[in-house]
Amino acid sequence: MSKKYHFIAIGGAVMHNLALSMVDKGYKVSGSDDEIYEPSRTRLQNAGILPQEKGWFPEKIKHDLDGIILGMHARIDNPELQKAKELGIPVYSFPEFVFEQSRDKKRVVISGSHGKTTITSMILHVLKYHKLDFDYLVGAQIEGFELMVRLSDAPIIIIEGDEYLTSPIDRRPKFFHYHHDILLMSGIAWDHFNVFPTFENYKEQFQILAEMTPERGTFIYCKEDSHIVGIAEGLKSKPFAKIPYGAHPYTIKDGETFLLTEKGEIPILIFGEHNLQNLQGAKEVCLSLGLTDGQFYEAIGSFKGAAKRQEVLAKSASSILFRDFAHAPSKLKATVQAVKTQFPERKLIAVQELHTYSSLNKDFVHNYVGSFAAADVAVIYLNPKAVSLKKLELMDEETLKQAFGRNDLRLFTEIKDLKTFLENQSYANTNLLLMSSGNYDDMDLSVLKNKINQNPQA
Structure with missing residues (x-):
């Protein structure tokens, strides 16, 4: 029998994508929200799961639900959330639910204050180019992928790990919930001033995340960022693999960037020192997943960039x-x-x-x-x-x-x-x-x- 889930705040960018991916997987999905904008509205409507009315309706919350997925947009006193608690229905934030769906997969988490979406997009592009089977969660709509989330029976999942709050009832960063096997950390620069009032408090979240790397896991980190290098140095006694990276060697000719490789120069469609760091980080993840240098270079030349990134x-x-x-x-x-x-x-x-x-x-x-x-x-x-x-x-x-x-x-x-x-x-x-x-x-x-x-x- 198909499982049934209800989304509180279904209209959000990632939330509605998760809902659509669950419909694709065969689950029964319902939802509510007090405002739903495009393109979420049309996409939910086409899938047959657009709420009939705006607002919150406790009567939608019934015993036959297998779980509630709670969006960050909902308030802590949301009437549907209160009804779910009264009925004892399990309540998941979307990162908790993604983990529940990927317990048996190899989980790759891409973290950092900047570059997360681009690095994740690069990895997805390379894996798709080589027709590998994988799941993913990415924070932007990217070319060649209909949804921002895919949950299937694939053996691996690539997750863009956001440090922002999990949900109205869980004030921890989202990335703590994914329990990574491979972690990439791209850089730390103070963000989310309203949640992390000091830089030290902000940086501490990344420190905790790195320390969560399992014994047989891998920590891939940007050696150009002094804050991350400091975190890596504090992990020297830990048994997991530690792989530093910097910008991939490159040259610029007439406004075009070329990768410098052992097999010659390879033209790419993106540019900038930070993107060459992103590219090298993506390459290290792909190598950790078993791809070769040649496979990575063959695919990355056609990567156009993530949406709204250059x-x-x-x-x-x-x-x-x-x-x-x-x-x-x-x-x-x-x-x-x-x-x-x-x-x-x-x-x-x-x-x-x-x-x-x-x-x-x-x-x-x-x-x-x-x-x-x-x-x-x-x-x-x-x-x-x-x-x-x-x-x-x-x-x-x-x-x-x-x-x-x-x-x-x-x-x-x-x-x-x-x-x-x-x-x-x-x-x-x-x-x-x-x-x-x-x-x-x-x-x-x-x-x-x-x-x-x-x-x-x-």
Whole structure:
């Protein structure tokens, strides 16, 4: 008989993907949410599991359910959650449920403040290229994969391990629940200021995770990050394998990056020092799973990148419009530097939408100092509504100039003004980089795209 699960907060990005993967596996799935946006809404509707009404309905929670899957969006006093507790129905966070579904698999967890999605995506790309059977959980929609989650009878699972809170009733990082066999750690740079009030507290979560590596497990870590090196040095007496990595050797020719290998130069579609670190980390994971150097190189040349990671929205012979997810200080700095290094002769206009709680917080924003250093033009967009929703104070241009260390920084608080400013720039021999974990209030990019695609000398 098919098992039945109910999702509390089914509309979230990962939650609805998990729900769809469970439908594919043959489970009976229901759910609730107080708001469901696209593309979640249409995808749930097509699968026949879109809630009929918005809101929470305790009457949906019945004895015949095998479990509840609780999303982070739900509140601790959620009426459906309370009913489930009254009835004694097992309640899982999505990381706990993913672990329950993968107990008998080899579990690979990709952790770190930056690069997680890209490294995970690279590994998935290589495994899929070679037609290997695997499950996965990744934090973005990636090309060639219909869902962000797959749960099947595959012998291995690749998991993007997020350090954010597990659920409203479990304040521990998600990545503690996966119980990895192979752990990769890409870098530690303070993030989630609202949850981890000090850097030491934030770093401690990664320390605990590394110490959870089993006796016959593997710890793959970036040797370019001093914080991770410190963690690795504290694990010297542990019996598991420890594999350090740095950026894969490469060269840049006319805006194109080539891997330097024993069998010659291999062109790749991504660029930037941090991405070459990501690539080497992905390679070490693939080798730990039994693939060869040759198999990795054969596959990685066709990897285009994860969604919103150095994504090219428009391009001409002398100009490119990039969109990137970068939002934390380390991500912003690495992305700006990567684009400038790849195209040193081109002017770089870099725009950052401050969108997260940390980035909008006056007590945290100084951590962005120097992150725009490689940009020729530095621009910040702040949405007053986003600031208000997070109950924070709207920062002025002078505060941001000091925080970022750029006296020439431009601040926009109206999307129409930013749009006009960008459309009035010349893009002759100029790249434009739009960075955010938000969406710039759905700013219409058609004029910018046309200007860059068709008339770069304007």
